[in-house]
Amino acid sequence: MAWSIELLAAAHRDRLLSFEERNREYFAQSIPDRGDDFFAQFDHRLHALLDAQEEGTDLFHVILGPEGGQPIIGRINLTDVDAGGASLGYRVAEAAAGRGVATWAVGRICELAVGSYGLCTLTAEVSHGNVASRRVLERNGFRVQGSASWDGGTGVRLLRSL
Template sequence: MPELQLLRPDHAPALLAFERENRDYFAASIPDRGEDYFARFDQRHLALLAEQEAGACYFHLLVGSAGDVLGRVNLVDVADGAAELGYRIAERAAGRGLATSAVREVCRLAAAGYGLTALRAATTLDNAASRAVLARTGFTVVGRTRLSGRPGLTYLRSLEDSAAGAC
């Protein structure tokens, strides 16, 4: 079973491989990161670690038994007891419930470990898999939005019951 790990400096090579291997797959449903992301990956990785150290964000990797990255689950823009949830799962690992279990674990960590009381999320209307993950993990639709010009929904999840393990 993959393990959820908080981002560390030594994750850089496996994380870069994950992003490169899945670039086209991710770009089909979310905006592409662009060439600069890959060209400046080392600097970006260090910047993410600094943000995490400051408590502004929490970056998690879903790591397989061979040390390969199977997914990411991030909490960004941490403020006033809340954060924005984002996640992506490798194409080869999709459809196995990994996103659902990883989001559930991050809900527990957010409440019990980071002291958060709510999470926000958003996804496009055409991303049925992401909408299903959010529904299964207790997020409710609270509004409409546009993501990269595409219609989407915004979600909210209270974490009041997550510290005890519910999600």
């Protein structure tokens, strides 16, 4: 395993767009599709993410694979960073699914959250039907704290104290 996590940067643009395009249908099986506007406005959206990251409200990361050129095989983000806590979200490419990437990345981001970002708690929400993602979170010490709902679905809210 030679995966790595990097803080999102403008230099990731082409690889990130390719990752999102290649996995669009796969992601739409478990989360709402981002729609055509996401791709049409990709550069604007990327700059907005980088601006939020610079302001310190969000920390966006890419998960890089071991192959030459370091393709992006996932994303893992800490959003709504405030008062020692943040919300965790992630997605892994279809080609990398089932290989332990998500479990490793969640564990690594927990280490970064406390060691590099000074956070004390992370929360995550997962749909009832996304059993694999819930398992990844629970393997990394997250515990169910209650129910969650959002546009297009319901699920559970999990918490991890770091």
